[in-house]
Amino acid sequence: MNHGIVRLICFRIIQLMGIILLLPILVALWYREWTVLPVFVIEGALCAGIGTVGTHCSKKVSKVFYAREGFVVTAVAWILISLLMAIPFRLTGVCDTYVDALFETVSGLTTTGATILRHVDGMYYSVQFLRTFSHWIGGMGVLVFIMAVLPMAGGYGMHLMRAESPGPSVGKFVPKVKDTSRILYGIYLVFTVTETIALLCTGRTFYEALTLTFSTVGTGGFGLTDAGIGGYNYGTQVVITVFMILCGINFGIYYLFITKRPGEALKSEELRWYLGIMLVSSVTMTILCIRPGGAFVGHPGEAFHHSLFNVASVMTTTGFATLDYNGWPELARTIFTILTFLGACAGSTGGGFKLSRLVILLKVVHNEVVFLVHPTSVRKVSMDGHMVEGKTVKSVCAYLALYVMVFLVSWLLVSVDGFDTATNLTAVAATLNNVGPGLNMVGPAGNYADYSNFSKIVLMVDMLAGRLELLPVLILMSPRTVRRGRF
Amino acid sequence: MRIIIVGCGTVGTALVLQLSAEGHDITVIDERPEVVRSAVDSNDAMGIVGNGASFQILNDAGVKTADLLVAVTESDELNLLCCLIAKKAGNCHTIARVRNPVYRDEIGFIRQGMGLSMVINPEEAAATEIARLLKFPSADKIETFVGGRAELVHMMIGPENRLVGQSLAEVTKEHKSTILIAVVERGDDSIIPSGSFVLQAGDRISIIGASREIALFFKRLGLPTTRVKSAMIVGGGNTAFYLGRQLITFGIELKIIERDLNRCKELTELLPEALILHADGTDKDVLLEEDAVGVGSFVALTNIDEENIMLSMYIHSIAPKAKLITKVHRVSYSEIIGSLGVGSIIYPPSITANRIAQFVRGMAGSQGSSVERLYLLSDGKAEALEFAIRENTRVCGIPLSEMTLKPGVLIALINRGAEIIVPNGRTEIQTGDTVVVVTGRIGCKKIEDILR
Numbered sequence: 001m002n003h004g005i006v007r008l009i010c011f012r013i014i015q016l017m018g019i020i021l022l023l024p025i026l027v028a029l030w031y032r033e034w035t036v037l038p039v040f041v042i043e044g045a046l047c048a049g050i051g052t053v054g055t056h057c058s059k060k061v062s063k064v065f066y067a068r069e070g071f072v073v074t075a076v077a078w079i080l081i082s083l084l085m086a087i088p089f090r091l092t093g094v095c096d097t098y099v100d101a102l103f104e105t106v107s108g109l110t111t112t113g114a115t116i117l118r119h120v121d122g123m124y125y126s127v128q129f130l131r132t133f134s135h136w137i138g139g140m141g142v143l144v145f146i147m148a149v150l151p152m153a154g155g156y157g158m159h160l161m162r163a164e165s166p167g168p169s170v171g172k173f174v175p176k177v178k179d180t181s182r183i184l185y186g187i188y189l190v191f192t193v194t195e196t197i198a199l200l201c202t203g204r205t206f207y208e209a210l211t212l213t214f215s216t217v218g219t220g221g222f223g224l225t226d227a228g229i230g231g232y233n234y235g236t237q238v239v240i241t242v243f244m245i246l247c248g249i250n251f252g253i254y255y256l257f258i259t260k261r262p263g264e265a266l267k268s269e270e271l272r273w274y275l276g277i278m279l280v281s282s283v284t285m286t287i288l289c290i291r292p293g294g295a296f297v298g299h300p301g302e303a304f305h306h307s308l309f310n311v312a313s314v315m316t317t318t319g320f321a322t323l324d325y326n327g328w329p330e331l332a333r334t335i336f337t338i339l340t341f342l343g344a345c346a347g348s349t350g351g352g353f354k355l356s357r358l359v360i361l362l363k364v365v366h367n368e369v370v371f372l373v374h375p376t377s378v379r380k381v382s383m384d385g386h387m388v389e390g391k392t393v394k395s396v397c398a399y400l401a402l403y404v405m406v407f408l409v410s411w412l413l414v415s416v417d418g419f420d421t422a423t424n425l426t427a428v429a430a431t432l433n434n435v436g437p438g439l440n441m442v443g444p445a446g447n448y449a450d451y452s453n454f455s456k457i458v459l460m461v462d463m464l465a466g467r468l469e470l471l472p473v474l475i476l477m478s479p480r481t482v483r484r485g486r487f
Numbered sequence: 488m489r490i491i492i493v494g495c496g497t498v499g500t501a502l503v504l505q506l507s508a509e510g511h512d513i514t515v516i517d518e519r520p521e522v523v524r525s526a527v528d529s530n531d532a533m534g535i536v537g538n539g540a541s542f543q544i545l546n547d548a549g550v551k552t553a554d555l556l557v558a559v560t561e562s563d564e565l566n567l568l569c570c571l572i573a574k575k576a577g578n579c580h581t582i583a584r585v586r587n588p589v590y591r592d593e594i595g596f597i598r599q600g601m602g603l604s605m606v607i608n609p610e611e612a613a614a615t616e617i618a619r620l621l622k623f624p625s626a627d628k629i630e631t632f633v634g635g636r637a638e639l640v641h642m643m644i645g646p647e648n649r650l651v652g653q654s655l656a657e658v659t660k661e662h663k664s665t666i667l668i669a670v671v672e673r674g675d676d677s678i679i680p681s682g683s684f685v686l687q688a689g690d691r692i693s694i695i696g697a698s699r700e701i702a703l704f705f706k707r708l709g710l711p712t713t714r715v716k717s718a719m720i721v722g723g724g725n726t727a728f729y730l731g732r733q734l735i736t737f738g739i740e741l742k743i744i745e746r747d748l749n750r751c752k753e754l755t756e757l758l759p760e761a762l763i764l765h766a767d768g769t770d771k772d773v774l775l776e777e778d779a780v781g782v783g784s785f786v787a788l789t790n791i792d793e794e795n796i797m798l799s800m801y802i803h804s805i806a807p808k809a810k811l812i813t814k815v816h817r818v819s820y821s822e823i824i825g826s827l828g829v830g831s832i833i834y835p836p837s838i839t840a841n842r843i844a845q846f847v848r849g850m851a852g853s854q855g856s857s858v859e860r861l862y863l864l865s866d867g868k869a870e871a872l873e874f875a876i877r878e879n880t881r882v883c884g885i886p887l888s889e890m891t892l893k894p895g896v897l898i899a900l901i902n903r904g905a906e907i908i909v910p911n912g913r914t915e916i917q918t919g920d921t922v923v924v925v926t927g928r929i930g931c932k933k934i935e936d937i938l939r
Contacts (some may be wrong), residue, residue: 067528158528175489175512175533452563 015051070159113221115205135220221319319436
């Protein structure tokens with residue numbers, strides 16, 4: 001284990017935190033929030049100082065970097081930045097305890113959007129800004145960001161990228177990791193700018209447009225008001241719907257469009273499943289809503305609008321809501337819960353199980369069925385016209401097993417608090433899949449404030465495990481690691 | 488530059504390592520998923536699994552925008568086909584590895600007909616390297632600069648060498664500063680030494696200077712400077728054939744021991760002047776019978792690294808004066824093998840990779856960077872770079888003593904017209920010079936990079 005490189009990247013993270021804190025400082029200056037300004041300034045200065053001195057001192061580290069270092073660096077980096085970013089939430093008094101602050105930060109960085117705050121109206125502008133910005137930086141990845149801007153030569157970028165980026169098989173667009181991460185952030189920035197402009201056009205203020213954009217493109221889901229997105233006009237809601245859907249798509253597909261290969265992009269099976277499931281769910285939801293006793297009897301247009309918004313929101317794991325779908329028919333509630341598990345496409349900013357994994361699993365199951373009928377048949381799994389490597393198939397199966405186990409254990413631990421089954425189940429599902437809202441108490445209008453500290457920590461681990469695709473976090477928490485203090 | 492490498496065997500892997508470290512955009516193509524994966528994991532490169540001669544695969548690898556395609560798979564024909572398709576699809580430069588001796592004499596035709604930029608034959612390259620060492624047996628390794636007029640020679644200082652205990656300032660004085668000791672390797676360290684540095688037995692030094700002066704330097708030290716008289720080669724593969732041909736033209740008496748009778752017959756036809764022995768070269772008695780004790784040089788060229796190493800160690804024990812050359816394919820354990828006392832070690836994959844890398848540098852040179860040649864010294868911990876000063880830059884017209892060089896940078900040699908200058912503090916660099924810089928920092932792209 002190369003401790004030097006882990007230390008170096010940790011100092012880089014601290015340095016990055018110092019730079020990130022410049023943004024809330026600017027916001028605080030603009031809105032004259034003198035009471036919270038010192039918190040940001042002092043922490044920012046400390047982080048920048050410690051980070052710069054630290055990186056300077058650990059310049060001469062060994063370049064040894066293998067998969068193990070990749071996982072450990074990823075997990076440690078995410079925990080570190082969460083711990084640092086939580087400090088302002090506590091010190092400004094927005095959160096009552098450090099655990100709450102940490103929950104809010106982890107939820108932000110992992111783009112979950114689950115909140116422990118009962119009211120978000122009237123929060124400091126600067127704190128609100130930092131809260132939504134955490135979605136933006138966490139959406140594409142902290143380490144991918146560091147790789148895009150900082151000089152980190154050598155072969156170890158790939159291990160980091162594989163550990164941080166979602167999806168069963170992570171590839172590069174171009175030979176160099178640095179260029180790949182720049183392309184990713186480039187596409188991401190284009191979305192950010194476009195959505196901000198689009199939201200400005202629908203009548204939002206610049207501050208609202210920017211913070212809502214952060215929440216959308218990161219597929220996070222922190223809202224600015226207690227009313228959520230329901231408080232805005234239809235134009236705003238439509239813009240947010242479009243960008244949620246766009247950001248739930250594999251960014252590799254946009255790269256294919258940029259390099260003028262739209263044919264290949266449109267052939268993507270995952271994309272077809274993604275849009276297909278979204279459409280079928282929305283239409284079903286619309287029918288449920290316009291049936292007698294539904295929420296929008298006689299208004300099919302409005303029903304479709306809200307159905308699509310909320311389906312897209314859950315499926316891309318954003319977690320915005322235009323209304324409280326808690327009261328919808330049980331079938332609709334079940335569909336929402338199932339969509340929570342599916343998640344968005346691999347290589348997007350969304351979370352969840354990832355559709356590509358699901359597609360691979362379905363094909364594996366299909367092959368098994370054929371194998372039972374024709375015991376001598378030889379079949380392989382293929383996707384988008386390419387053979388899926390045996391290793392990838394195996395890792396997808398293992399991922400499913402691990403996913404179910406983590407889910408069940410968390411469910412068990414959380415149920416100690418004594419809330420009803422639907423609440424507990426959806427709370428774990430919504431955090432593990434980085435969606436945010438679940439049903440009942442943790443529904444779109446509710447929050448996670450009533451859970452005990454223990455449950456909050458369990459849910460935090462779930463959020464991190466979900467964002468980092470289980471393994472890095474589990475390696476850190478495995479009994480062997482804990483017992484021996486090394487990896 | 489954007490470079491596609493087809494085939495990820497030993498040469499391919501060495502190439503990926505070297506070229507990606509030099510900052511090029513590398514895409515690797517191989518049919519074996521596991522080798523592609525390991526190449527991508529340990530280097531900043533992209534990998535594609537598939538047949539490199541397929542148009543579709545080459546397209547995925549971005550052949551349309553690539554600057555260079557290097558085909559180094561096992562098969563000559565596949566390599567040529569890859570290059571042909573890449574040339575038609577993307578009009579990039581192409582380099583093919585062709586090792587079958589049958590094509591050797593037609594290589595000019597093939598090269599021209601297929602528009603190849605370079606054809607490399609690993610066995611022939613290795614043989615040339617070995618022949619160079621046999622011509623100048625005191626050196627462990629020789630690299631040439633400025634069109635062969637200057638050399639960089641690596642040697643180990645033995646315990647009875649006159650240099651032991653001398654400081655570099657004394658060495659320079661004694662030899663009227665015609666040569667320069669540029670890098671000293673002691674243990675695991677590689678040092679760019681100052682004048683007060685005192686040499687010890689066991690140091691491995693790199694000497695740079697005009698070829699003539701280096702020969703004189705060795706003569707003054709009492710080391711042999713003439714070529715060896717006789718050579719014994721164990722293993723009669725293609726390398727032995729190419730080496731044999733060159734050695735015969737130098738008039739070196741040659742014995743080749745080969746295990747396979749049919750190959751022996753082929754070799755007698757190909758090399759009528761050489762003595763071809765059909766025997767097991769790893770058999771001690773055979774070696775003694777053929778007078779291995781009195782041999783001038785011994786070259787171990789079997790296909791098994793371990794056998795080569797053992798043979799060389801044995802010959803060293805019975806004939807300590809003989810020049811030993813050992814062929815080793817696996818580069819991974821070079822540090823250990825180097826300390827075994829098996830003479831000069833030849834790594835054919837590295838030689839091939841180095842040749843290709845030099846071509847790449849030449850191409851990059853025409854695209855802005857002005858490095859003409861680059862040699863890696865002491866396992867890549869230092870490098871020697873040759874710069875052509877084509878225009879007036881910041882380094883020109885200042886005496887070297889007033890130049891603020893980065894630490895660990897040494898201006899080793901200046902070539903001006905027909906003259907090779909080993910610079911001192913008063914020397915100035917002028918436009919039109921060729922400058923050789925030795926540095927412990929990697930990544931100099933232009934001459935200004937050596938300044939602080």
